[in-house]
Amino acid sequence: xxxxxxxxxxxxxxxxxxxxxxxxxxxxxxxxxxxxxxxxxxxxxxxxxxxxxxxxxxxxxxxxxxxxxxxxxxxxxxxxxxxxxxxxxxxxxxxxxxxxxxxxxxxxxxxxxxxxxxxxxxxxxxxxxxxxxxxxxxxxxxxxxxxxxxxxxxxxxxxxxxxxxxxxxxxxxxxxxxxxxxxxxxxxxxxxxxxxxxxxxxxxxxxxxxxxxxxxxxxxxxxxxxxxxxxxxxxxxxxxxxxxxxxxxxxxxxxxxxxxxxxxxxxxxxxxxxxxxxxxxxxxxxxxxxxxxxxxxxxxxxxxxxxx
Numbered sequence: 664x665x666x667x668x669x670x671x672x673x674x675x676x677x678x679x680x681x682x683x684x685x686x687x688x689x690x691x692x693x694x695x696x697x698x699x700x701x702x703x704x705x706x707x708x709x710x711x712x713x714x715x716x717x718x719x720x721x722x723x724x725x726x727x728x729x730x731x732x733x734x735x736x737x738x739x740x741x742x743x744x745x746x747x748x749x750x751x752x753x754x755x756x757x758x759x760x761x762x763x764x765x766x767x768x769x770x771x772x773x774x775x776x777x778x779x780x781x782x783x784x785x786x787x788x789x790x791x792x793x794x795x796x797x798x799x800x801x802x803x804x805x806x807x808x809x810x811x812x813x814x815x816x817x818x819x820x821x822x823x824x825x826x827x828x829x830x831x832x833x834x835x836x837x838x839x840x841x842x843x844x845x846x847x848x849x850x851x852x853x854x855x856x857x858x859x860x861x862x863x864x865x866x867x868x869x870x871x872x873x874x875x876x877x878x879x880x881x882x883x884x885x886x887x888x889x890x891x892x893x894x895x896x897x898x899x900x901x902x903x904x905x906x907x908x909x910x911x912x913x914x915x916x917x918x919x920x921x922x923x924x925x926x927x928x929x930x931x932x933x934x935x936x937x938x939x940x941x942x943x944x945x946x947x948x949x950x951x952x953x954x955x956x957x958x959x960x961x962x963x964x965x966x967x968x969x970x971x
Contacts, residue, residue, distance in 0.1 A: 671906045677793050681859075681902055684795040685916055687803040688856045688868055689894025694814045695852040696873030697887045698845055701825035705870060706756065707846065710763035712853050712866045714740030716770030719787050719857075724773065729787075730802070733854045740766055741846060790861030790913040792902075799858055806855030810848045814887075821845055822883060860913040867917035868894060875924040878931050893923055 672679045699708050718736025722729050740762050747758040786794075814821065820841045823831035828838035849869075856865045876889035901916030908915075 685898030691852045692868040693890035696869040714766040720773040792912040871920035
């Protein structure tokens, strides 16, 4: 039993580092992903995950650290969306969609200029979880602390923003400011995680564990904790699957996370169907922005009962 479930990690330093990196990714993505799900920011998160591609590609081409390229790509993406939204009649979704397509196209154009990107592009898109070094672990740990600290300090305005921006405004918080801060920690989670699971797969880690947690709990703290636990479990199972079946590590982790969501969803649907037949009350699901009001007031800290 130990040979199957433990020895791959105890006997393989690369796999152990991959496990630690995956757990750190799971924690940061759980904190951020919970607000992404509640606020309905999946499209924005997806756009940010792809928006870093041209910055990373340019950094590789010029010989700069890829993390600087990722930061630059994120700043251009968020800044451009903000300018277009403020200075035109276009909605933020339209601006995000334009930059999403443009940044992704630019990244592909840059990577097509040289054969040296063939291996690098695979790592950028799908990560290199088994190649994570100690320095990357420290960066990831620092990102977890930053994301967790900001989310904790701003949990009340973030929660009100997820319920309705007008409620946040009437409570004395600037919705635009806290929306920008929320997007900033989403960007931090993406930038710090792409080296492990890649820009394509980090989106799955942001959504799958948090969405699974949202199916079974309505309390914000419980949702974050469960998402972190499920993300860590997905990392462990995914790495085991990768080791024994010789599969891609990052993709295996995300596939397990999505599979857990699907199984949980099926279980919730079966339980709901049984409850309906028995005439029992059916829990109200979490659908994101505009639908979080019911679960937030009854199961999280009340708007007026928590100090700012």
